[in-house]
Amino acid sequence: MDISFSAEHEAFREEVREFLDQALTTELKQAADFCPGIFLDYEHNMVWHKILYNKGWIAPSWPKEYGGTGWDLMQRYIWTTETSLAGTPSTAPMGLGMCGPMLIGHGSQAQKDYYLPRILSGEDYWCQGYSEPTSGSDLASLKLKAETDGDDLVLNGSKIWTTHAHYANRMFILVRTDDNGRPQEGITFLLLDMDSPGITVEPIVFASGTHEVNQVFFDNVRVPKRNIVGEENQGWTVAKYLLEFERGGGGAARFHTGLKRLRSLAEGTNASGQRLIDDPGFARKLDETGVQIEAIQFTEFRIMAAMSKGGSPGPESSIMKTLGADMGQYLSELTVEALGFYASPHQPEARTVGQNVPVIGPEDGVAAFPRYFNLRASSIAGGSNEVQRNIVAKLVLGL
Numbered sequence: 001m002d003i004s005f006s007a008e009h010e011a012f013r014e015e016v017r018e019f020l021d022q023a024l025t026t027e028l029k030q031a032a033d034f035c036p037g038i039f040l041d042y043e044h045n046m047v048w049h050k051i052l053y054n055k056g057w058i059a060p061s062w063p064k065e066y067g068g069t070g071w072d073l074m075q076r077y078i079w080t081t082e083t084s085l086a087g088t089p090s091t092a093p094m095g096l097g098m099c100g101p102m103l104i105g106h107g108s109q110a111q112k113d114y115y116l117p118r119i120l121s122g123e124d125y126w127c128q129g130y131s132e133p134t135s136g137s138d139l140a141s142l143k144l145k146a147e148t149d150g151d152d153l154v155l156n157g158s159k160i161w162t163t164h165a166h167y168a169n170r171m172f173i174l175v176r177t178d179d180n181g182r183p184q185e186g187i188t189f190l191l192l193d194m195d196s197p198g199i200t201v202e203p204i205v206f207a208s209g210t211h212e213v214n215q216v217f218f219d220n221v222r223v224p225k226r227n228i229v230g231e232e233n234q235g236w237t238v239a240k241y242l243l244e245f246e247r248g249g250g251g252a253a254r255f256h257t258g259l260k261r262l263r264s265l266a267e268g269t270n271a272s273g274q275r276l277i278d279d280p281g282f283a284r285k286l287d288e289t290g291v292q293i294e295a296i297q298f299t300e301f302r303i304m305a306a307m308s309k310g311g312s313p314g315p316e317s318s319i320m321k322t323l324g325a326d327m328g329q330y331l332s333e334l335t336v337e338a339l340g341f342y343a344s345p346h347q348p349e350a351r352t353v354g355q356n357v358p359v360i361g362p363e364d365g366v367a368a369f370p371r372y373f374n375l376r377a378s379s380i381a382g383g384s385n386e387v388q389r390n391i392v393a394k395l396v397l398g399l
C-alpha cells in the first residue's frame with residue numbers, strides 16, 4: 001500500500017520522529033528488543049507509560065473527552081508506523097486497551113471518573129479475570145461464585161492464565177451470581193482490588209522461561225457491589241464488548257518492521273559467503289508474507305476507522321486476532337529458520353555484526369528462540385483461533 005501524506009500529516013510525522021528520537025532511550029529500546037513476547041516487563045513498561053502520559057500521547061485510541069489524543073485516522077497510522085520503526089516498547093493492553101474502553105462504553109459516571117484517570121496516569125495496572133481451569137473457549141460456563149452478603153459480593157473459586165496478575169493492583173473479573181437460566185444470564189462483571197484479603201496469586205512459568213501468567217485463588221474475597229459494571233447478572237454483554245477491544249488491537253506496522261528486519265537478515269552473507277535471500281524458496285516466503293501483512297493492514301484500517309467515529313471494533317476484531325496471531329508466529333518461525341543455530345538463547349556473539357554471523361541486531365538473535373516459543377501461545381491467548389473463526393463465520397459472514 002502506497003500512502004502519501006498531506007503537508008500537515010508530514011509535519012505531524014516529523015513531530016513524532018523528533019519526540020521518539022529524544023524520548024526513546026537505549027535502555028527502553030533494548031528492553032523492547034529483548035522482550036520475547038507481547039508483554040514488556042512491568043518496570044520498563046511503566047517508564048515508557050509515564051513518558052507517553054507526560055506527553056499526552058498515552059491513549060491515542062480513546063475519545064478526546066476521556067483523555068485521548070484526538071488524532072485523525074492518518075495521525076494514528078503515522079503513530080503506529082513510526083513507533084514500530086523506532087522499536088518502542090508497547091504499552092500494557094489490559095488497562096489502556098481493554099478496561100478503559102469497556103468503562104467508556106459501559107461504566108457508570110462514578111466508575112469513569114475514578115478509574116479512567118488512573119489508567120491514563122499508570123497509577124492502576126489491570127489484569128483480566130475471565131478464564132477458569134474448566135472455562136476457556138466456553139467462557140459462559142464459568143463458575144467462580146459470588147454470593148451477596150449485605151452491600152458486598154463474596155467471591156470463592158479461581159481464575160487461571162491471568163496475565164501479569166503478579167504486578168496488577170486491579171482486576172476486572174467475571175463471576176457467577178446466578179446458577180439458574182442460560183449460563184450467560186447469571187454472570188456479573190466486577191472491578192476489584194488485588195490487595196483484597198483472601199486473594200492468592202501463584203505463578204505459571206512458560207516453556208520460553210518467562211513468567212507472564214498466573215493462577216489466582218479467591219477465598220471469601222469481599223467486593224463492594226458498587227464495583228459492578230452494568231447490572232448484576234448482565235455482565236456477559238459487557239464481557240463481549242471488552243473482548244472486541246482485546247482482539248481488535250493493531251499489529252500491521254510491527255509486522256512490516258519485522259519483515260523488513262528479516263529481509264535485511266536474509267540479505268546478509270554467512271560464513272560460507274552465501275545469502276539466504278538468494279534461495280528462491282525463502283525469498284518467495286518473504287514476498288508472500290508481505291502480501292499477507294498488507295491484508296492485515298487493510299483490516300486494521302477498517303477497525304481504526306470504526307473506532308475513530310466512536311464505535312467499537314465489532315466482530316471483525318476476531319479476523320484481526322486470528323491473522324495477527326498467525327503472522328506473529330510465522331515471522332518468528334522465519335526468523336528462526338534464517339538464524340539457524342544463532343536463534344538459540346545465550347549466543348552473545350550473535351549480537352555482533354561481522355563475526356561470520358549474519359545478524360543485524362540483538363532482537364533477531366538473542367531473543368529469537370524465546371520469542372518463537374512465547375508466540376506459540378498467541379493463537380490461544382485472547383480466544384483460540386478456532387473459536388475466532390467460528391465467530392467470524394457467524395457474526396461477520398452470517399453463515
Ligand SMILES: Cc1cc2nc3c(=O)[nH]c(=O)nc-3n(C[C@H](O)[C@H](O)[C@H](O)COP(=O)(O)OP(=O)(O)OC[C@H]3O[C@@H](n4cnc5c(N)ncnc54)[C@H](O)[C@@H]3O)c2cc1C
Nearest residue numbers: 128129130131136137161162163377380381382383384386
Ligand atoms: C499466554 C496466555 C495468556 C492468557 N491471558 C489470559 C488473561 O490474562 N486472562 C484470562 O482470563 N485468560 C487468559 N488466557 C486464557 C485464554 O483466554 C484461554 O486459554 C483461551 O480462551 C482458550 O481456553 P482454554 O485454554 O480453556 O482451551 P479450551 O477452551 O479447552 O480449548 C482447547 C482447544 O479446543 C479448541 N476448541 C474449543 N472449543 C471449540 C469450538 N467450539 N470449536 C472449535 N474448536 C474449539 C480450542 O480452539 C483449543 O484448540 C491466556 C492464555 C494464554 C495462552
